[in-house]
Amino acid sequence: MKRGWMSIIVSTVVSLALTAAGCSSESSGSGQTESGLDKELNVFNWSEYLPESVIKKFEEKYGVKVNYSMFSSNEEMLAKLSAGGGVFDLSVASDYFIESMVKQDMIEPIDLNNIPNFKNYLPDFINKDFDPGNRYSVPYMGNTVSIGYNPDKITSEITSYDDLWKPEFKRQIVLVDDQRFIIGIVLKTLGYPGNDTDPAHLEEAKEKMLKLMPNVKAFDSDSPKTLLINGEVNIALVWGPEIALAQREKPQIKTALPKEGLMITMDNFVIPKGAKHKKTAEAFINFILEPEISAEISESFPYINPNGEARKLIPKEVLDNIAIYPPAEEMSRVEGVKDVGDAIKLYDRIWSEVKSTQ
Template sequence: MKRFVILLLTAVLALTMPLSALAAGQIEVTEDISVSDDYDWTRFKGQNVTLNVYNWGEYISNGSDDSVDVVAAFEKLTGIKVNYTTFDSNESLYAKLKSGAANYDVIIPSDYMVAKMISEGMLRPLDYSNIPNFQNIDEEYRNGDYDPENAYTVPYTLCTTGIIYNTKMVDEAPTSWADLWDEKYAGNILMFNNSRDAYAIGAFKSGSSVNPQTTEEVDAVVDELKAQKPLVQAYVMDEIFDKMIGGEAAVGVYYSGDAITMIDDNPDLAWVFPEEGTVLSVDSMAIPATSEHEEAAEMFINFMCEPDVGKANIEYIGYTTPMHCVWEILDEDLKYSEIAYPSEDIAAKEEVFTALSDEVNSELDVKWSEMKSYDEGGSGYLFLMLLAAMLALACFNIWRKVRRKTRNMY
C-alpha cells in the first residue's frame, strides 16, 4: 500500500510539475527537443505573426525519415507561424531579394553572398540581446571576413565541396578536380549549376585563385569550363540527389553534407576531397533589411542555436556544426565522419570565398552565361545565323508590301 501511495504521488507530481522542471533550466517542446527556460519564447502568442523563412533545399530537419520537425516545434513553442520556402543557389536567393518579388524575414546565404548583401545594404543589423544563444557559436567561426564585426549574421553550418562518385560505374576512384576533364567520364559528369562553385573547380584545376581579382583571370578559368562542357551530362543543384542516388551519372560535384545524405541512400556512392584543395563555406542566418518582423526573426535564429535543435538539424542534413556543444551530442557516426570533419591535411588545403569587385563579379556573370549557352559544335552560331536570315526575310517582305502599296497609289 505504501509503495502504491508513493507511485501515485510521483505520478501526480509529474503531471503538475512545470515543464521547466523536467530538466534543469529547460522547457520540453517535443520528445527530442528541450530549450532554455530563461528566454521568453511565448511573447508573440496570439499576435498572428507569420515569419517568411528562405533556406536551401534539404537544409533543415523536417520530420521525414523519423527526424524532428524543427519548424513545427518552433511554431508549437512560440505561436509564430512559419512560411518556409527554399532556394537552390546563392545567386537565385540574391536575385529574388533584389527584385523585391518576395519579402523574407530569415535567410541563409553563404559567406561571399553575405558580404555582397552587406555592401548593398540588403541586411539588417542583429540585436544580439534577442539571440543569447549566439554564445554557443565557437569563437573560430565568429567575425569572419564576410562579416568582420558579426553585426549581421549567425553561422548555421559549414560545408566543403568535393567529388561524389558511383563505385559501380567508375573503375578507378577520381582523386583530382582535373579528372572531371577526363574523356572517359564523357556524358557522366554532373557539374554545379552556379557560377561561383563551378568557377572554383576550374580555378583549382588550372592552379588559379578561387577569388579572381581581374577580368582576365575570369576569362581564363571560364575557358577551362568551356572546354569541359562537351563532357558534362548536366549542370545541377538539388537535382543531383535523384541523379546520383538513381545511378544516372558516374561522378558529380557537390557539398559534403548532401554527400552524406546521398551515400546513406545509396551505399554504392563514395566521396573524395580532390588533391588540389576544396572550398570551405559558412552558411549563416541573417535578416533582410526589408523584414517586417525583426524581433520574431531573431527568436527563430535563437531557437536554431539551441543545442537540441542544432543536433536535430545536423543529424538530418549531415553538415558541419559551428557549435561544439552540438558536436558533443551528435551520433557517433556523424561525430567522427571524415566527410563532415576532414583530416588536418585536407583542412590545410581549404580555401574560402571572398566578395568579388563589381567589375569581376559582372564579368563572371557574363562569361558564365556565355559558357552555358556555348556549343562547341557551332550549332549556337548556326541558330544565330538562321535567326538573322529570318529577320532579314521578314524585313524584305515588309519592304515589298510597302513598295507595292506605294506603287498602287499612283
C-alpha cells in the first residue's frame, strides 16, 4: 500500500540493496552484534510505509545496520524476489500473494518462538485461510480503498464508485496504481464480485474501465495524496490512509464509502527463501510489534493496525477516521482481495491494455 517522501530517507534503492546484500555481514564473516544478531538486515517494503525513526531505533537498540529498499506494487515485489533469491532478509507482501508464494517455495517458515510480541495481535487478523497458523507470514498493516474528494471543488454528491464516470470529472481523478483493487472495484460496479474470474465479466470490466480513462489524470501508488493536496485532482480513489494523510493538510477533504462496498487487503511480513539473516529478520518483526513502536508507525502512516496493544496508544481521532477504520457495518460486508489463480493473466492483460491508453 501503499504508500514518496519516504524515498528521501532511504539509504539504498533496490539496485544498491542487491549489491549491499551480496556483501552482507554474514557472508563476509564479520560476525554478530552483542545482542547475538547479524550486523546487517536487508528489508524490502512498500514506499511510505515505515518511518525512519523506527528503523533508527532498531539499529540503535540492536547494533544492526538496516538496508532499506522499496517497491510500489506487489507485482514489482514478486519480480524482485524471484530475480534476487535470498538478497532480502525480510519483505512485505499482501495477503492474496502469500499462498502462491508458499506454493512457489519463495518464502521461509517463520519461527514464532522468536516473535513473543505475536501475542499482541487482535484475533481477527491472524490464522487466516491463506496461511493457517501464520506459518509463513505475520501481519503488518492493511487498508481499504475509498474515495476522497474536495467538496470545495466537487459540488456533486459522491455515494458510489459509479459516480466517478460522470463527464464533469474529466481529468479530475487519481487512481491508486493497483490492478486488483481497481479492476475489482469496476467489477463491483457491474454487480460482480471484486475477485471475479469469469473472462466475459472481466472483458466487460475492461470496456467500462476504458470509459473511465478520460476522467483519470494519473495512476499513483507512491504518494497519491499529493495530487489531491496540491489541487491537481479533486477526487482520489486510493488507499484510505492516503485520504487521512491528505486531510491533515486539507481538513475539508471528505471520505465517501461507496454503496457497492469496500475491498480490503492486509500486508504481511514474509522471509524470502534463502534469507541470510533470518533470526535478525524475526527480531525486527518482534520489534515492530512492540506497542509503542507499532503506534509510532501508525502515527506516521495510519493504515489499519492489527496490533491490539498498539491500538490502545493510537489517538481516538485516528481510530474514528472512516478512511482508515471503516464503521462496523461497512466491515461486515467488506470483500477481501483474494488469489485468483491463473485468471491473474487476464487481470494483467486488461490492466496493461487500459493503462496504455493514458
